[in-house]
Structures are given as structure tokens and as C-alpha cells.
Amino acid sequence: MEFGWPEAQRKYRERVRSIIDRDLPEDWPEIHRHGLASPEQAKAGRVFAGKLAKEGLLVQHWPKEFGGGDGEPWEHFILGEEMWPRGEPRGPQYMNVNWLGPALMKYASAEQRERFLPPIIAGDVIWCQLFSEPSAGSDLAAMQTKSVRVGEEYVVNGMKVWTSYARLAEWGFLLTRSGPARRDITILLVDMKSPGITIRPFPGIVEDGHLHEVYFDNVRVHVENRLFEENRGWEPVTYALNYERVGVQRYQIIHDAMHQAVKELKRRGTFDNDPLVQRDAGIVLAKCEASRLISYEVVDQRARNLPPSEDASVARMSAKECIMAFNDFVSTWMPEVLSEEPIGGDWQLSWAHSFTIASAIAAGAYEIQCDIVATRQLGLPRGA
Ligand SMILES: Cc1cc2nc3c(=O)[nH]c(=O)nc-3n(C[C@H](O)[C@H](O)[C@H](O)COP(=O)(O)OP(=O)(O)OC[C@H]3O[C@@H](n4cnc5c(N)ncnc54)[C@H](O)[C@@H]3O)c2cc1C
Known part of the structure; x- marks a missing residue:
């Protein structure tokens, strides 16, 4: 047995790196x-994602019949490992290729796929995820936002x-309650400019402008924008969440940030002779x-077309463990990272901290x- 990347995937990673080096603006x-949710980064993200698309790298892992390159899930993972430590140059569009596209490929009608996949493939559309409600986060099926069918439309309240990203998004993947049973959920693909939608940002633990409340007041959505069957939305949702749980390579953000932290501590002369800081750095990296x-393990299961498993949850838990160890490390050994100012001219350390801090909550607590x-x-x- 040999643990290591095959030659083709090593070359693929090198290609991704060289494209990032070439195409990231100065x-x-x-x-x-x-910030990741800023109009500035969203705009730059469109340019960058467009370039990735032209190189055939944005949806390389999708099947050819849907506009992809028939690549392996591994290649998508390598792409993410290279993107995230550099601040995610795709901007909010990472969600499109991680979970939204796969959900559309599996559950959308042919007409919907024709309409919604091309802008994703071209790197030119921003979506948001309209799942959580004040009393429906972990218990998602408790959601109350209602859709009522009236003729050829659903009326949403x-x-x-x-x-995340609501004010930037053109489209929303919206979960609605459409019947009396707990799992009577209908998914609507909603134009975020529809009359009756109000978006209000609110501050949170991540950057300002990232999080929003979204209100629906008699919003009308044509039935042709319903994903899958009425009252059967739970199935695509669980499918999408399995993709989302391992969709951000948080371990790689932390890994790269840790190496930068060690470099910075060495530069300051506080690393080489201190066994305690060395031990703590080792724990984070382990x-x-x-x-x-x-x-x-989860990617391997996906590559072998095995059904989604609980290992996606184990992966989320392990990501949280390394993030918390990193945050302990920086608050002990270089607490100034917790301020927003870049350390030693290096913005990636504070980015790693500020982006990953919500990892124990977002995408499933x-x-x-x-x-x-x-x-x-x-x-x-x-338990009881
Ligand atoms: C940065 C960030 C970005 C987000 N982006 C989006 C987005 O784009 N779209 C979207 O729809 N949502 C988004 N969310 C919401 C996220 O999915 C929810 O916050 C998450 O599902 C938890 O729900 P909640 O906040 O209602 O907390 P709650 O469900 O109220 O949970 C509160 C606490 O209680 C614990 N708890 C709850 N139930 C149980 C239980 N049965 N057993 C043990 N402990 C339990 C939880 O683990 C948590 O610690 C985002 C959240 C964050 C922080």
C-alpha cells in the first residue's frame, strides 16, 4: 500500500497552483x-471563476453530460485545498460547485438544468442557501416559512x-413548509430580486456583511422553479448537506496558516528554543x-459511488478539532492575530482565524x- 498522490494528480495540483499565481490580481x-462576502471579492471572484472555467477547472469533477470534465472528486478536493488557504478566490461561488450543482444535477428537471447549470459552469452566478430560521437551525425540519400553491405559482411567506451572501446573490435555494407533516418540505429556486423579498444584514462572529435575515412577503415563485417534487424536498436537502459538510477544506486553511505562524514565531526568535510552543504547534498540525x-475517506467513498455516510459528520468534527487547536494556539502564542490587522504583512493568518471561527456552528453544529x-x-x- 502506498499513501501518496498519483503523478496525474500531482501535476493537476501544480497546474492549479500556477493558474492561481498567474490569475490572482496583484x-x-x-x-x-x-471579506469573502464583500462586493469587492464577489466581483473579483467572478473574474477569477470565469478564468478557472475557461481552463476547464471550475467544474472539472462534474460529469461530462452536465458540462463537467468527468474528473474525479479528488480533483475537486485538490482545487479546494489550493483555493481556501489563498482566501478562496472563487468567492461565494465555491458553494455552487460544492453542493448546489450536485443537487441540481441529481434532482432538477432537464429544463431546470439547462437554465441553471450554464451560469454555474461559466463561474458567473451567485447563489445563497435559504435554510435556517430563528427556530429551525439544527432542527431544520421545524421550519415555518410557508409556500402555498396558487394556480401556477407558489406564494411564499x-x-x-x-x-450568507444574501445581498450578493442572484438566486436562492429556498426551503419552504408546504404541508402538515414534519417533512412536507418543498424546495423553490427563487430569484432574489423578486418583489416581496427584503434582505437585512446583521453583525455576527464572522465579517460584517456576511450574515443576513431574509424576509418573504407574498413572494411569488413559478411552479417551474420548484426543485424535485412538492413535499419531497427533504431528500435533496440531505443530499446537499452531505456535500456541504466536507465542501470546505478547513484543515488545509489551518495547516497553511500554522506553517505561517511558525515562520513568524521563528522570525521573532520565540519558537526554536521553546518546547511548549513547539509541542502546541505539533498538536495543531497532527x-x-x-x-x-x-x-x-469521504472523498474516496464518493469517488467509488458509495452512498453518503456518517463519515461526513466525523470529518466535520475533526475539522472543528483542528480549528479549535489552532485558535488556542494563536490566542496563547500570538494573540494579536485575533485583531483584524495582518501580522507581519501576512493576511492569511487572521483570515484563517476569522473564517474558521464559526466552524462549530455553520453547516451543521x-x-x-x-x-x-x-x-x-x-x-x-x-438520550432522553
Ligand atoms: C457563519 C455562519 C454562516 C451561516 N450560513 C448559513 C447560510 O448561508 N444559510 C443557512 O440557511 N444557514 C446558515 N447558517 C446557519 C447554521 O446552519 C445554523 O446556525 C446551524 O444549523 C445551527 O442552528 P442554530 O443557529 O439555530 O442553533 P441551534 O440549533 O439553536 O443550536 C444551538 C446550540 O444547541 C445545540 N443543540 C441543538 N440541538 C441539539 C441536540 N439535539 N443535541 C445537542 N445539542 C443540540 C447546537 O449544537 C448548538 O450548540 C450559518 C451560520 C453561521 C454561524
Whole structure:
């Protein structure tokens, strides 16, 4: 047995790196400082994603019949490993290729695929995820935003919260309650400029402008924009969430940031003779490697077309472990990273901290992942 990348994938990674080096604008650190959810980065992201698309790299992992390159999920992962530590130059469009596209490929009608996939493939559209509500986060099926069918339209009323990128998005992947049973959920693909939608940003633990409340007041969505069947939206949602859980290579952001942290501490002369800081750095890096290997397990299952498993939850848990170890490390050994100012001219350290801080909550809270693993993987009984 040999653990390592085959030659073709090594070359692929080199190609991705050279394209990033070639195509990232010179003022990228400046653009990036506005934040992943800023109009500045979204604009730069469109240009960059467009270039990736022209190189055949944006949706390389999608099947050819849907406009991809028939690549392996591994290549998509390599792309993410190279993008995230550089501040995610695709901007919010990473979501399109991670979970939205796969959900559309599996559940959309032929006409919907023709309409919605080309802009994603070209790197020229921003979507947002309209799932969570004030009383429906972990317990997503408790959502209350209602859709009522009236003739050829659905009329939507309610409110979503925590929506990342809402003010930038052209389209929303909206979950609505459409019947009395708990899982009577209907997914609507909603034009975010529709009359009756109000978007309000609110501050949060991530950058300002990232999170929003989205209100729906008699918003009309044509039935042709319903994804899959009425009242059967739960199935595409769980499918999409499995993709989302390992969609951001957080271990790689932390891995690269840790190496920069060590470099900076060495420059300051506070690393080489201090066994405590060395031990702590080793712990963070070991957790990164554990998280990487568990994530690879999930990719391997995907590459072999196995059904989604609870390992995606284990991968999310391991990512949180390495992030928390990193945050402990920086708050102990270089707390100034917690300020927004770049350290030693290096913006990637503070980015790693500020972006990953919400990792125990976003895309499914840590405790919920523990619950999934405990009950479904370990077969433990549910608590009272
Ligand atoms: C940065 C960020 C970006 C986000 N972006 C989006 C987005 O774009 N679109 C979107 O729809 N949502 C988004 N979310 C929302 C996210 O999915 C929810 O915050 C998450 O699902 C948790 O839901 P909640 O906030 O309602 O917390 P709750 O579900 O109320 O949970 C609160 C706490 O209680 C714990 N808890 C809850 N139930 C249980 C249980 N059964 N057992 C043990 N512990 C439990 C949770 O683990 C958590 O620690 C985002 C969140 C963040 C922080």
C-alpha cells in the first residue's frame, strides 16, 4: 500500500497552483481584506471563476453530460485545498460547485438544468442557501416559512436567518413548509430580486456583511422553479448537506496558516528554543492531518459511488478539532492575530482565524454531528 498522490494528480495540483499565481490580481490581499462576502471579492471572484472555467477547472469533477470534465472528486478536493488557504478566490461561488450543482444535477428537471447549470459552469452566478430560521437551525425540519400553491405559482411567506451572501446573490435555494407533516418540505429556486423579498444584514462572529435575515412577503415563485417534487424536498436537502459538510477544506486553511505562524514565531526568535510552543504547534498540525485523512475517506467513498455516510459528520468534527487547536494556539502564542490587522504583512493568518471561527456552528453544529455519529454510526441509544 502506498499513501501518496498519483503523478496525474500531482501535476493537476501544480497546474492549479500556477493558474492561481498567474490569475490572482496583484492587489488580491487588499481585495480579500474586504471579506469573502464583500462586493469587492464577489466581483473579483467572478473574474477569477470565469478564468478557472475557461481552463476547464471550475467544474472539472462534474460529469461530462452536465458540462463537467468527468474528473474525479479528488480533483475537486485538490482545487479546494489550493483555493481556501489563498482566501478562496472563487468567492461565494465555491458553494455552487460544492453542493448546489450536485443537487441540481441529481434532482432538477432537464429544463431546470439547462437554465441553471450554464451560469454555474461559466463561474458567473451567485447563489445563497435559504435554510435556517430563528427556530429551525439544527432542527431544520421545524421550519415555518410557508409556500402555498396558487394556480401556477407558489406564494411564499416567512423569514430566513443566517443567510450568507444574501445581498450578493442572484438566486436562492429556498426551503419552504408546504404541508402538515414534519417533512412536507418543498424546495423553490427563487430569484432574489423578486418583489416581496427584503434582505437585512446583521453583525455576527464572522465579517460584517456576511450574515443576513431574509424576509418573504407574498413572494411569488413559478411552479417551474420548484426543485424535485412538492413535499419531497427533504431528500435533496440531505443530499446537499452531505456535500456541504466536507465542501470546505478547513484543515488545509489551518495547516497553511500554522506553517505561517511558525515562520513568524521563528522570525521573532520565540519558537526554536521553546518546547511548549513547539509541542502546541505539533498538536495543531497532527489534528490537521487527522482531519485531512478523515475527509479523504469521504472523498474516496464518493469517488467509488458509495452512498453518503456518517463519515461526513466525523470529518466535520475533526475539522472543528483542528480549528479549535489552532485558535488556542494563536490566542496563547500570538494573540494579536485575533485583531483584524495582518501580522507581519501576512493576511492569511487572521483570515484563517476569522473564517474558521464559526466552524462549530455553520453547516451543521458540532453537537449535531456528534449525535449523528453516536446514533447512526455507533448505534448508541438516543438520550432522553
Ligand atoms: C457563519 C455562519 C454562516 C451561516 N450560513 C448559513 C447560510 O448561508 N444559510 C443557512 O440557511 N444557514 C446558515 N447558517 C446557519 C447554521 O446552519 C445554523 O446556525 C446551524 O444549523 C445551527 O442552528 P442554530 O443557529 O439555530 O442553533 P441551534 O440549533 O439553536 O443550536 C444551538 C446550540 O444547541 C445545540 N443543540 C441543538 N440541538 C441539539 C441536540 N439535539 N443535541 C445537542 N445539542 C443540540 C447546537 O449544537 C448548538 O450548540 C450559518 C451560520 C453561521 C454561524
